[in-house]
Amino acid sequence: MTKNAFMSVILQEEKKGSVEFQVLCFTNQIRRLSSHLELHKKDYSSQRGLRKILGKRQRLLAYFSKKNPVRYNELISQLNIRAIKKR
Numbered sequence: 001m002t003k004n005a006f007m008s009v010i011l012q013e014e015k016k017g018s019v020e021f022q023v024l025c026f027t028n029q030i031r032r033l034s035s036h037l038e039l040h041k042k043d044y045s046s047q048r049g050l051r052k053i054l055g056k057r058q059r060l061l062a063y064f065s066k067k068n069p070v071r072y073n074e075l076i077s078q079l080n081i082r083a084i085k086k087r
Contacts, residue, residue, distance in 0.1 A: 019064045020075055026057040027079050 015021070033050045037043060065072045076082075 019060055019067075020071070023057055023060055023064070023075060024079065026053050026060070027081060029053050030057065 030050065030053055033046055033053070037046055037050065040046070061072070061076075064075070
């Protein structure tokens with residue numbers, strides 16, 4: 001799902017500081033960096049940035065799964081990302 005299409009859905013319901021919007025922005029950055037790293041395999045600073053963004057998104061999703069599990073599952077399915085494994 002593109003950023004603009006999903007952003008319009010979120011902006012009608014939530015504000016830009018919401019967890020859903022932040023996860024959307026992180027997901028777009030992750031996808032963009034992943035495609036960059038496919039071309040530039042030895043770009044280690046971009047790899048580090050990708051790992052940092054992945055950690056931020058993972059922490060946000062863990063928080064959101066506890067706060068609102070139903071909306072969390074909808075967000076995961078809309079963005080086509082894997083769910084966090086519960087231990």
